Amino acid sequence: METFAISEPVLLVLLSLAERPRHGYAILKDVESMSDGRVLLSTGTLYGALQRLFDHGWIERVEEDNTARDRRTYRLTSRGRRNLQMEIERMRRLTKVAALRMARKEA
Amino acid sequence: MLTVYCWLLCLYPGSYRHEFGEEMTSVFCEARSELPLVMAAKIKFYRREFCGLLLGALCAHFDLLFGHSIPFRRFDMQPQFRFPRSTVFLMLVIFAGVMLTIAKASSIAGDTVGSVWPSLISVLAFMLVTMCTAAAVVWRILHTLRRSGVRRLENVQSWMYSVESNGKQ
Secondary structure (H helix, E strand, C coil): CCCCCCCHHHHHHHHHHHHCCEEHHHHHHHHHHHCCCCCCCCHHHHHHHHHHHHHCCCEEECCCCCCCCCCCEEEECHHHHHHHHHHHHHHHHHHHHHHHHHHHHHC | CHHHHHHHHCCCCHHHHHHHHHHHHHHHHHHHHCCCCCHHHHHHHHHHHHHHHHHHHHHHHHHHHHCCCCCCCCCCCCCCCCCCHHHHHHHHHHHHHHHHHHHHHHHHHHHHHHHHHHHHHHHHHHHHHHHHHHHHHHHHHHHHHHHHHHHHHHHHHHHHHHHHHHHHC
């Protein structure tokens, strides 16, 4: 069983890559748009997260011959996708419980 | 500002710089080119970038020193892990023992109990330090076992997969 407790910026990075492979700047902009400008990643934070995800085998580089070294593209691996699905499922359960509790309180 | 950025990038370990340095600089330049002309936005951007770099460099050095990443912000632990109930029971027994000892000592010594407190505090402090050290050692052993166990399991799985694929061929 793998750990799947992740922070919000990392979750947003994973969600950004879940749609399609992206390079660093595209991830940065996508995270900003997904969170309505609430989460603004710095390059240090973004590449720190990418390196860890890379080391854990959750993402991989898309190997293309014509890609410049400063504009490499990343995509989710099957392991990363599986872990992301588990995290989403965990959050879904949590929001369900939260909704039930709130409804009970209001009633 | 690009010079400052490159200078801060030098704080990262060499291997990390080699791997991501060019990409990071390129993304920084791209983000900077799209900055609005408002001064406040520029200040916020540079502050975020430079703080991010400093923190990132710190984390990268931590990874290099200890061989694993600083856990993600939420507690990085196996979901099936539970704190043993026996530990809670033992702690309660020890606590009850300490309380009984204090009560007994106070009944024997009467008013002279006050002089016992300084030594009691030092003993408690010593016990706390010992317990923390023991907990750190146990945590490190468990962590190492978990890492090696996962690696061995992966090796076994990849070996089984290769055996299966050879069998099919």
